[in-house]
Amino acid sequence: MLYSEKVMDHFANPRNVGELENPDGVGEVGNAKCGDIMKMFLKIEDGKIADVRFKTFGCGAAIATSSMATELIKGQTIEEALKLTNKAVVEALDGLPPAKLHCSVLAEQAIKTALADYYRRNGVDPTPLVGEISGECDGHCCH
């Protein structure tokens, strides 16, 4: 299995690792049994992602997709961030091995879960805006 240079770069030097104090939204997806957990922390100002941090337990692809996803949404409006797809993350990383595509799905879900949390904290029902999020792995990583 070969990772692209971009994946290895984001794995070796992950961007935006850590936590945020007093975040406006937090989202955690995956589970340890599957070997992947992603947690995203958002700071939101004037409807934009002012800052973002992540913590990930998982393989090289899980760490790289988390890192890339945070880079892609930083500075974007909430509406733009909600449109981030796992496909966009994969493309930005110059591709992922097929067995690792579920990691990009987790990254997308982690961001949506954090944004849903932000809406909830502001008294807004997130479901019509964010959609249903399973918050679990998609069945590709474990039984």
Place this chain on the structure above:
Amino acid sequence: MNRFVYADNAATTAVSEPVFQAMLPYLKEHYGNPSSIYSIGREARKAIEIARQKVASAIGAQPTEIYFTGSGTESDNWALKGVMESARAKGKTHLITTAFEHHAVLHSAQKLEKQGFTVTYLPVSPEGYVSPEQVRAAITEQTALVSVMYANNEIGTVQPIPEIGAVCREAGVLFHTDAVQAVGNLEIDTAAQKIDLLSLSGHKIHAPKGVGVLYCRNGVRIPNLIDGGAQERNRRGGTENLASIVGLGAAIELAAQDIPARTEKIRRLRERLIDGILTAVPKTRLNGGREQRLAGNVNISFEAVEGEALLLRLDMMGICASSGSACTSGSLDPSHVLLAIGLPHEIAHGSLRLSLSESTTDAEIDYILECIPQVIHTLRAMSPVWQG
């Protein structure tokens, strides 16, 4: 510039210089087909028979009991499927094996189940052992074969093979052992240890990849594996892998020499490595018992860290190792071996296997001990499940 430390000798080994030198003439001047009657054919035939003699001597067998194959996996497939097919004619349809065999045995057993055979998978203890008593209790009137690995490839635990051999012989049941990891590490004597069939592989003992052996005791009948040639006494047709067979002969002769002295040196390094890691890194456990264990095997789980990320980080520092995490196994689950000894999934994902050889040095152990705490610290710092 990073160093390069190869600590994955249970995966494969480098071809050693004496093995390489022994092989060279059979790639160049003595390239004849071993079945040809002229001089270079006869030279090739002679070399194969010398290699067969060397394999037989190394494991306490007769040359007529040695069949060269393409891999340890092929040997395991042939042993299990061959014995069970022969046994079916006599109305025996039960196979006993263990839950933590190599997939070469496990997947062969599963295939046999699909064909109507019954298979008992003996559970293993939390330390990674099966007992002769478990084997005895599982044997029924229907049992044709028991297959228990000599030493486990992931956690290095050495099974009580002579005792299991005795139980099987007494019960009139054939006994196969996958000795791929054991050769060169342990004294193997198929006659004294009452082993009827045994699989081994060249590339784990400094011979090239693509050559293995099935030992099948004289008098044990198994069907031919490949039809179409008289090679390997009609059992496995196809022109022999001449140079690799010569290499395997040279390698096993060296591997069977000075086992106690050689393994003692490796064991000392292993103990230093295990103690060093367990002392330097909290929330860490050794997988598999420490006493009856292959001299070069270290298998450790680190909480809150995923194995593939660990391997990639170590690779960036020039260290080659392996892991039982799902992400590196190419399957969806973490290592069946670690699950068999009772590890929860999340701990099994964070396992690391380091396997040493006689060429491993103290300086390399120092370097590994310098790198691992740094790597674990980095990964735990970004892990949402780490409660440091």
